Amino acid sequence: MADLFAPAVPTAPTENDSRPLADRLRPRALDDVVGQEHLTGRDGALTRMIAAGSLGNIIFWGPxxxxxxxxxxxLAGSTGLHFEQISAIFSGVPDLKKVFxxxxxxxxxxxxxxxxxxEIHRFxxxxxxxFLPVVEDGTxxxxxATTENPSFELNAALLSRARVLTLRRLEADDLALLLGRAETMMGRALPITADARSLLIMMADGDGRAVLTLAEEVFRAAKTGETLDEEGLRAILQRRAPIYDKSQDGHFNLISALHKSVRGSDPDAALYYLCRMFDAGEDPLYIGRRLVRMASEEIGIADPQALTIALAAKDAYDYLGSPEGExxxxxxxxxxxxAPKSNAAYTAFKAAMRSAKENGSLLPPKHILNAPTKLMSAEGYGSGYRYDHDQPDAFSGQDYFPEELGRQTYYEPVERGFERDIRRRLxxxxALRQERQKSPG
Structure with missing residues (x-):
């Protein structure tokens, strides 16, 4: 990937300098790097490493x-190290052996x-x-550098030998600073209105290289004396696709944000992340399936209609398609x-599943088993069973758990929504069960 950002005092372009603007604006010192002051500032982690004269193995994680x-x-220039660069996309083991x-x-x-x-995560x-032997012996x-979560994409052994430093997405002010540096280098202002400038920064989506590339396209395409408004800028620049890979972090980050916003009863945040996923090209049916999951996991019986509505919405999209179905x-x-929130059904299911796995094939109590044969009747199957509809309040109070397991409690309704009524019922x-088990019959 090309480098980015600008030196503190950019040099004027020459007629023969055909390098991309982002390459010409490469910084000459850590102080010139924009947006990563937590690493490169006076008290930044990298600044301290250089001051100590001890540079360790590092994994840079960021967009x-x-x-x-x-x-x-x-870093190589500041510490007197020879700089060697490879890309995991284009390199294999033979290339690594040559480098080592x-x-x-x-x-x-x-x-x-x-x-x-x-792109080290591609290895x-x-x-x-x-890498382990040459890292360990100091070769x-x-x-x-990785755009993906190192915890998931890199070997634990390699991670244990390196320090992970996170680089942050550039803010609007950072991108505006880069545009100012680009204008200084080009010797002229970007021929766009203030609103179009804000739009260009938004299009860059936190990417310093992108904002400089977009600025270069504007410098190249604008006619002499022309000042582009927002519509004119859109006509020149194709909108940049959001940073979103449906198999990687961007995908999981947004679905996690959507799920937690629903769980946190914040409809505005939930709608925002839903639209972010639509805008990024996520499969709406995938979103529909996740909404169905949320209805069961986060709401459950607190609002029994939640699951019905989520399923209906998924079916409606399946029927209408895009864009009406969104x-x-x-x-x-x-x-x-x-909706009122409860994870009681979800928690009860997990607890019951754990109990089922841990306790093996316990026989249900014989009084609730059918006895289709004389032998089974002789063994006590069905003996003593009381038909609930024949009992007062249609409730016998009998115990239905295996005798070896004893009575268990998995489901604890919350004091919210419909589950409040269920809690009173239970x-x-x-109370009836305890009373009738003392005096059965």
């Missing part, structure tokens, strides 16, 4: 365009190597393991977010 490659280059051997030769001549591995487990200082999913999302039956 695209936040400066991972740039910072790795600057060259690093060993350099080390023999008194020069250590900082090996920057872009498989065996390839990641190949290389490893600096890896409204049904939005309606269900709002209903779930505003308390009433519990």
């Amino acid at each position: 695209p365009g936040t400066g991972k490659t740039t910072i790795a280059r600057l 051997e060259a690093a060993r030769l350099r080390l023999g001549n008194g020069v250590r190597t900082l090996l920057f591995v872009d 498989n487990r065996a390839q990641q393991d190949s 290389i200082i490893l600096v890896g 409204l049904a999913l939005a309606q269900a999302c709002l209903y779930l977010a505003t 308390e009433y039956w519990s």
